[in-house]
Amino acid sequence: MPGRGRVSRQAGGPVEADVPAEPSGVPTMFDVARRAGVSHQTVSRVLNGLTGVAASTKERVEQAIADLNYTPSPAARAMAKRRSGSIGLILAGRPDYGPSNAALGFNEAARDSGYTVSQASMRSIDADTLTQAVHRLVLQRVEAIVLISGERDGVAVVSGIDAGVPIVAVASEPAPPPEPAAAGRPGPHRVAIDQYAGARLATEHLIGLGHRAIRHVTGPADSMDAAERRRGWGDAMAEHGLEVRDPIEGDWLASSGHAAGQALIADPDATAVFVANDQMALGVLHACHAAGVDVPGNLSIVGFDDIPEAAYFTPALTTVRQDFDALGRDVMSTVLDVLGVPGDRGAAGDGGVPGHRGAAGVNGEHPAHERTTRVPELIVRATTAPPRA
Amino acid sequence: MPGRGRVSRQAGGPVEADVPAEPSGVPTMFDVARRAGVSHQTVSRVLNGLTGVAASTKERVEQAIADLNYTPSPAARAMAKRRSGSIGLILAGRPDYGPSNAALGFNEAARDSGYTVSQASMRSIDADTLTQAVHRLVLQRVEAIVLISGERDGVAVVSGIDAGVPIVAVASEPAPPPEPAAAGRPGPHRVAIDQYAGARLATEHLIGLGHRAIRHVTGPADSMDAAERRRGWGDAMAEHGLEVRDPIEGDWLASSGHAAGQALIADPDATAVFVANDQMALGVLHACHAAGVDVPGNLSIVGFDDIPEAAYFTPALTTVRQDFDALGRDVMSTVLDVLGVPGDRGAAGDGGVPGHRGAAGVNGEHPAHERTTRVPELIVRATTAPPRA
DNA sequence: GCCCCTGGGGCTTGTTACTGT
């Protein structure tokens, strides 16, 4: 079917009739221009809010736009502007409470800044899948890539890729010293909630109650959050002159918490435990119930995250609350920073993609950002009490 | 800075030198063509895997592509092909276990089919926000929109929008009779897990244990899943000649389950309760513990969803497991269906966007899909037992 | 003469730079 009825440039010759050949498909700038009796360039000027268009002309164009239900093609715009206006989000691993909420916060913040989010979620976090995801996003010409996944290896994998676009990762550990192989190329920008501080909060709460034998159930070895929480616990213990016993390793799941709980029960000295997340704390609680260990009478427990269910554990869980939503927003504001977009100018209008001047170039001539300012909050409930004398 | 050093069509005249003017920015097809000594069209053919390119030529082109690190511009491709290759995903409401996992499953399935996912998540689910999200995605020229949000109103809102692209919603209730206002325009396609069947499973399990006074704690009134679960419970009760008492309304959160639990405890007759999700069941459990009600001795409890923590509640929760991951994949396969993409031909290759012939047109000339085939599974644990005689 | 390749030209929808009254 040749000639879809679109007149491309309306030859100057005799116009055949008054019927302006109603375009069949999606209307284009030219259709609008024809209807408004102006050139397509004037339409463009109106669309982009440029000056130099008479009010009356502008009105006619806007009317034509409304009549035709015209909306500019993002593909054409992206091509001409050489900007996709989209950011890639990689959400790797189980969609737990934390990552999901951080992703949500990020998503909303991105939208508020006029960016589109191209999401590449994946359950697995192996290097191959992750690398592929990054490449796919690069192929999509996203302007930045965000990685939400606590796994150290994930961040490391991403660090090893020369994506050509800035990468912002949720990563609570400071960046490792750069490998010589990655000379000149800074690692991803890092944003996080201060896990270390949160862990100290939890531990010091227990110490303040009078506990001295405080054990720790960690998250998986590969998790940076887990490592930071462990470090916070260890430092707090050491500073108070308390013995830093070997922690028990878990994997974030309640099942591992259950196993850890059984190990704890076998330890006659322990009077308290700081568990690295709420799900595992639930598992510990379960083990205690099964063994007839009274909580908090025989064992005090502090969790981490404050998932919505924590208040309804039995007993209600003392834990450390993190603001994941804010974390997501922090990630987006870091992205804007790195992209050199001025201020928090949320493009409230019609989703106009914010114009930016490429400030920091590719992955930043200046060193990568590291933001770990946000501090969690201790929520005291019913699983903690002074140790029995 | 005029003339970015890109020669557009290599005039037939005298070539000034052997230096082929290394392009500064992102390489284009023309750069590849020049380097391989062929025309841009041949490059295109190689890229699209079309026939009609000699093996040797193909190799040269591929070498040039590799040398220049060339990747085709998705914007240009989208424009030429008139297809964005992307699908919009609206994830509305709290990022709970179910929706998050369904979204993840969908995301992976979409990727496997060569589609990109543009995500518009939002915490709130009011009509305005939802409508805006749909419009934003339409502006992005997504080829279909997926809505994951159990709220009936959400689906209704979306149904009322003439998006111009197919909409697939996770919705367990059958479509309501079309309003006259929406004449001719079918509602969104609906995909779901069979909530009704799951609820019957739960209820019949309790009945089978000998319970007769089985209460129900529902999800929020606006939730279709909640309504279906309630219906399943009611029907099962009625069919067995048991009294269908007024259910207690909850809101999915553990807190409402806690309140419901207190109400249940005050009911001297009730020996069992079917709670519409696991979080609320946790709340009921919490209330029982607090009141010294033995579970399952005095009260049997069945939940719904089988969140990973359910096995570590105290006691371990008997519940109904749903395969959210599969639901997400079902959604994607429905999308493919609606878009008229043949079979499950996962474009395993280089993310080649699958070519499709627009079969079902806009939102389907044929009636909307309704798929509710997948049936959940009862997981019996420790919160259910025969009633005490 | 037909098939296998290859190339030219035009089209996609906007943006930007330069002209022209």
Add this chain to the structure above:
DNA sequence: CACAGTAACAAGCCCCAGGGG
């Protein structure tokens, strides 16, 4: 100067014509 239009350009895809065997 204020306003509008023309031309070139962005980076691909597709139809068709044509060279070589």
